[in-house]
Amino acid sequence: MPDRRIPTAQVRRFLTTAFERLGLPTGDAATVADLMTEAEMQGSDGHGVIRLVPYARRIRAGGVNVRPDIRVVKEKAAMALLDGDNGMGHLVMKKAAEIAIAKARQCGIAWVGARLSNHAGPASLYPRMCLAHDMVGMYFAVGNANHLPPWGGLDMLLSTNPIAVAVPAGEEPPVVLDMATTVAAYGKVKAKAQRGESMPVGWMIDRQGQPLTDPKRAEQGFLMPIGGYKGYGLAMIVGLLAGTLNGAAMGSEVIDFNKDDTSVTNTGQAIVAIDPDAFGEVDEFKARVDKLVRELRASERMPGVDRIWMPGEQSHAKRLVNERDGLALPPALRQQLDQFASEMGIPPLQDH
């Protein structure tokens, strides 16, 4: 039996009510609910509705400020630094994206960093906000748990610090890259463990530097950075840009939000907006993106490959289907949400 699909509006309504009950002002609750639903719609299910319960646990423990005063603390023509006042990361980074877009319209490009932010969902949400303004968006973030040692080391001092970039196209879907700097995300390791499967060589190594393929032994090893020492360097650089530059946590300062519900995470993130209109005719730029996409897609394929995908194209297709047909939440997640609703004294998620 397929999971029953739930209209996105119902999911949004449920999440909004939940965050209101948790103490967020209605507008902020709706913003967080919107972005979590958006994450679920594009297939980023590890960063979507499933996060409600851990977010709520942290909020109720006092680890997140539900009425933050998110404000610009440093500013120049093409940059701003936000103090997120320990609010939900979604609120901080939505505001950051709006400021970046407005400044980029004036200056051609703008960079907005944040400190004292929190987990903000999948990285791609924020650079994608630039697309509606025909702009390119880039995003860097410090992850909220360290799973990566420096190359050759054993102390987990780095996170999977993601990069996301969104580029508007003309008739084609936008090109949207959203990548962690490790070969596999930690969530994929947990999923392999749940299914009793082993991991491919290359996902993790043990403390001797040997391949680790048993996901039940994950605690004894480390995620592998992409390209080995290259991915280590990239994770460090992303952390310097999103964390250190903003005065946010980096290295040993990073709080593991899976294990600690109360310490201020001081999460750092950064968004860059680039206005192609400053470089030439925006329609010509979008036509050149289309041309490139079509050329790559039309490449001769390896045996057994049905289709060549662009970065973000599969998420785009999922978004369209889920918007039309509603969201298929797994039964275990539905049960968790029903239990949560009951505990919080709010109406359960309605199917229609």
Added chain:
Amino acid sequence: MPDRRIPTAQVRRFLTTAFERLGLPTGDAATVADLMTEAEMQGSDGHGVIRLVPYARRIRAGGVNVRPDIRVVKEKAAMALLDGDNGMGHLVMKKAAEIAIAKARQCGIAWVGARLSNHAGPASLYPRMCLAHDMVGMYFAVGNANHLPPWGGLDMLLSTNPIAVAVPAGEEPPVVLDMATTVAAYGKVKAKAQRGESMPVGWMIDRQGQPLTDPKRAEQGFLMPIGGYKGYGLAMIVGLLAGTLNGAAMGSEVIDFNKDDTSVTNTGQAIVAIDPDAFGEVDEFKARVDKLVRELRASERMPGVDRIWMPGEQSHAKRLVNERDGLALPPALRQQLDQFASEMGIPPLQDH
């Protein structure tokens, strides 16, 4: 017998004379010579002195404009687009870096793109120019030969499009990442073939998607992007930012400069300067970078690992040694330079 070391000033002088003889104005010849020597000093030998002969071949074939009018064609407060007029890439990107630094001082950040540029040596040269101004530099470039198909494809439509980022530190060496988006550079494959060695699994795949380990069969396969489809996405995105955004060549438009000496390459590159002074006290920022570097370096190590290196730290050490002791050019390269000098009617490279 160790290679005889040649003072860097001699190498600079020789290269300057060579480029003057090739028709570059004296100042431009000295700039290109400086940057090629710098590349050699930091250990980027694949992008250093070894490039003189292929550069000269292209210049003499009329493929590069020796007296370019490098000019700003689009400009806003925090961005500029340069038309390189098909000049040497070193000249274009040095100018781009200078403009980016000046604009970032005003605006906090600036992005300068270039079209109609050419190969400019190792990516790290240009973001490193930001360090002397206590700024962070980022650099993106479209490579000058396509060695990479889209993920699952067979047509080589993408290059190893590099990313480089330079971050100033306080007492520690700056953190300088310089990475191609493939596991191995093509030059490393050629070196394995010359030595009759096989390649590790993961460097290349053949047209069936199987590992290719015989470097003599390299023409029948493709370089592997780092992290598989992630590196493919990253190579595409870097190309969109450095090429497509600037109206420079990307995808099938890229000219293979190993095979074609006369077509205008329309190379695209971009540099970003970020002023940490806009985000807070620059000395505090640099102290935080030092703290992170020391923390990562002090990590417990895997068995057999003598030292944990930061990105760019080995290049930094080489630069110091080579600056003091001179450059150890391989005998085969010395012979090539002597022959070149004789053909061009210029004095040969002097040892002291």
